[in-house]
Amino acid sequence: AQTVTQSQPEMSVQEAETVTLSCTYDTSESDYYLFWYKQPPSRQMILVIRQEAYKQQNATENRFSVNFQKAAKSFSLKISDSQLGDAAMYFCAYRRWGSQGNLIFGKGTKLSVKP
Amino acid sequence: GAVVSQHPSWVICKSGTSVKIECRSLDFQATTMFWYRQFPKQSLMLMATSNEGSKATYEQGVEKDKFLINHASLTLSTLTVTSAHPEDSSFYICSAPTSGGYEQFFGPGTRLTVL
Numbered sequence: 001a002q003t004v005t006q007s008q009p010e011m012s013v014q015e016a017e018t019v020t021l022s023c024t025y026d027t028s029e030s031d032y033y034l035f036w037y038k039q040p041p042s043r044q045m046i047l048v049i050r051q052e053a054y055k056q057q058n059a060t061e062n063r064f065s066v067n068f069q070k071a072a073k074s075f076s077l078k079i080s081d082s083q084l085g086d087a088a089m090y091f092c093a094y095r096r097w098g099s100q101g102n103l104i105f106g107k108g109t110k111l112s113v114k115p
Numbered sequence: 116g117a118v119v120s121q122h123p124s125w126v127i128c129k130s131g132t133s134v135k136i137e138c139r140s141l142d143f144q145a146t147t148m149f150w151y152r153q154f155p156k157q158s159l160m161l162m163a164t165s166n167e168g169s170k171a172t173y174e175q176g177v178e179k180d181k182f183l184i185n186h187a188s189l190t191l192s193t194l195t196v197t198s199a200h201p202e203d204s205s206f207y208i209c210s211a212p213t214s215g216g217y218e219q220f221f222g223p224g225t226r227l228t229v230l
Binding site for chain 2: 033042043044045047050052091095100102103104105106107108
């Protein structure tokens with residue numbers, strides 16, 4: 001079975017600074033998706049970024065980028081130029097390739113942004 | 116992006132009563148929908164997979180007779196919590212993948228409080 005581990009329950013960053021959230025996962029499959037979701041206080045899940053495992057290039061979305069290390073099964077999220085609106089719970093998630101399968105979530109990291 | 120709605124957004128009920136939560140895909144058809152439960156300060160845990168035209172698939176430890184799922188159409192899945200008890204109080208979130216797509220779209224969630 002696949003598992004997702006987020007080892008940082010809480011993180012804090014100064015506004016305009018950069019922060020990296022860690023995620024590791026375990027799977028025996030070679031093709032899969034990885035995601036980072038943001039859950040603000042409203043609790044609406046918002047997709048931040050995704051990575052297809054077959055792609056070697058790290059995904060980027062504006063201020064958000066990932067460091068995907070397939071061999072190490074690591075998938076960290078870097079937030080640059082942090083903004084107050086980035087404060088939220090961040091969940092790393094795994095999904096099997098080629099199916100409309102469910103997401104497997106890590107326990108989450110609560111990110112605080114200090115003004 | 117695609118929109119998924121949930122109704123109600125919050126509900127308070129007495130112990131022993133049943134509560135129905137609706138999940139609708141507003142602008143796409145969803146043969147599959149997922150129901151997650153999220154306890155305070157915890158991650159999302161998959162409860163069951165709702166399949167249009169067939170029985171739902173429940174995760175281990177989830178009582179199918181307590182959490183009744185009906186995927187009535189390609190745009191509607193319902194979760195009925197029968198004989199609710201205080202320990203069923205939680206945040207329930209549904210999601211639906213688009214056909215052939217990588218992304219899942221989440222509803223805004225339903226907060227259930229059982230007195």
